[in-house]
Amino acid sequence: MTKQRCEEFFDGFKLALYFIFRGLQGIDGRIIPTLHDKKIIEASDAIEDQVKAIVKGAMEEAFKQIIPEVPFVAEPKIAHAWGGEI
Numbered sequence: 033m034t035k036q037r038c039e040e041f042f043d044g045f046k047l048a049l050y051f052i053f054r055g056l057q058g059i060d061g062r063i064i065p066t067l068h069d070k071k072i073i074e075a076s077d078a079i080e081d082q083v084k085a086i087v088k089g090a091m092e093e094a095f096k097q098i099i100p101e102v103p104f105v106a107e108p109k110i111a112h113a114w115g116g117e118i
Contacts, residue, residue, distance in 0.1 A: 037099075044098040045071075051090030056083070084108045 052071065053063060061075035061083045071091075075083040091106035 040099050044095040044104075047098060048091045048094035051094055052087055055086035055090055059083070061086075080110050084110060 049063065049066070049071065052073065056062060056073070056075075059075070059079055059082065061073055061079060064072040064074050066072060071087065073083055073087060087108045088106045091108075092104055095102070095104035
């Protein structure tokens with residue numbers, strides 16, 4: 033991966049975090065400090081599908097804006113504990 037591509041990749045993740053933050057406004061969900069390329073969102077079970085859709089949409093839109101020529105498909109996972117089974 034070239035240096036430019038790495039920078040675009042990280043820009044995509046930063047933009048996705050912004051979109052996720054915006055999407056979580058007004059609902060019972062929050063971003064937990066991230067680890068590498070993992071985005072951890074804490075939310076109540078009642079809105080897990082809504083939060084999953086927010087994360088998927090944010091990730092895909094961010095990368096579409098930053099690197100439009102590279103297809104990006106986000107596959108959010110739901111876990112009931114940070115390191116636990118999905």
